[in-house]
């Protein structure tokens with residue numbers, strides 16, 4: 001039986017960043033992966049999505065300047081775009097394994113399952129360790145309805161060789177809206193069905209409504225307050241049926257949430273407690289079994305389940321496991337972005353906290369469309385909303401524009417570092433950019 005100081009289960013961004021830190025600290029480490037090396041983000045998450053999104057952004061930029069220097073109406077060639085996407089995703093697994101080999105980290109392909117608190121089994125092989133890190137992430141949850149076998153996931157969408165004529169998304173979270181944006185820009189007839197009237201519920205209502213209106217004008221059909229109850233196969237296509245509702249489509253993508261990968265681990269045998277939200281940890285990311293830690297999307301946590309958060313936790317937990325820190329994890333502000341031709345980006349208090357606050361906060365919305373940064377690219381929908389507490393301190397910011405992803409990161413930096421207006425005025429920042437607008441915003 002092989003013995004290690006630490007074994008990491010899951011090779012996503014969380015597990016991967018931890019395993020290298022553990023190795024660098026001199027521990028004898030191994031990592032186990034049951035599927036694609038590199039996990040969700042580079043294989044079937046952020047990265048392939050953003051490659052497809054580049055075409056959406058380019059199309060939007062050209063079309064926004066139609067009659068202002070450009071004449072052609074840009075269109076997307078799906079097959080070519082997917083071939084481009086594959087140049088990013090195809091090499092990921094082998095590159096990750098090569099990096100592990102180069103670093104001298106043992107790696108095992110297979111599903112890890114605890115047989116006792118200090119031992120896991122991978123493909124009939126028993127591996128022992130003093131410490132473990134569980135970083136097994138999440139997978140798409142599929143609604144338990146009649147015909148659920150016909151519902152596909154974001155992973156299927158990101159692998160689509162040919163774009164169907166009609167695509168229906170069930171759910172209106174960020175993944176559904178981003179993929180709907182891509183499908184719409186690439187020429188599909190897109191419909192988004194949501195069980196209530198609150199798409200992107202963590203985001204500011206006012207600017208979400210603006211984004212939904214914008215997408216509707218682009219041709220995305222939104223249907224709110226409908227519970228899909230059944231998916232029937234029609235050959236060709238599918239019929240989705242709900243209460244007083246029916247629609248026909250060629251592809252159904254379920255984007256109704258993600259569930260933590262915990263069942264296969266036999267956590268009971270290790271004494272690790274979990275709920276349907278994920279593995280429970282203390283503020284040192286330690287599970288109910290003190291030598292077993294967890295990080296990333298598999299956690300039951302209030303923080304957003306995003307790549308930089310998993311990386312932050314992976315790096316932190318490696319410090320705890322090697323005794324380099326005994327401090328509780330201290331999260332900085334976390335920006336969240338819905339990508340698209342128009343990005344919706346936020347940082348600070350979530351919408352539901354603001355809504356529940358009973359008038360404690362006040363807000364200010366600025367229309368930025370006439371600002372030079374946006375006017376020069378003819379970005380007609382460019383807004384920013386600040387929410388303040390009683391002391392006029394900013395508690396939340398939401399931006400909506402084609403540059404909102406860059407702007408929110410700059411604003412997050414300003415808020416995290418508590419950079420004042422006076423300090424911004426002392427800096428010289430390249431003009432004209434979103435960053436050179438900062439002194440007029442904060």
Ligand SMILES: Cc1cc2nc3c(=O)[nH]c(=O)nc-3n(C[C@H](O)[C@H](O)[C@H](O)COP(=O)(O)OP(=O)(O)OC[C@H]3O[C@@H](n4cnc5c(N)ncnc54)[C@H](O)[C@@H]3O)c2cc1C
Pocket residue numbers: 009010011012013014015032033034035036037038039040041044045046047049110111112113135136137138154155175261264265295296297298305306307308310
């Ligand atoms: C479509 C989509 C788009 C996204 N876009 C963004 C974005 O734009 N920005 C952003 O920040 N985040 C985005 N995310 C979220 C981001 O991908 C995740 O937050 C991040 O990848 C989580 O990393 P992780 O290491 O916690 O888990 P994962 O990357 O999911 O890795 C977990 C790994 O553990 C493996 N595993 C599971 N069980 C076992 C087992 N028993 N034994 C061995 N291995 C096991 C899995 O196969 C997997 O490879 C997106 C996600 C999706 C699905």
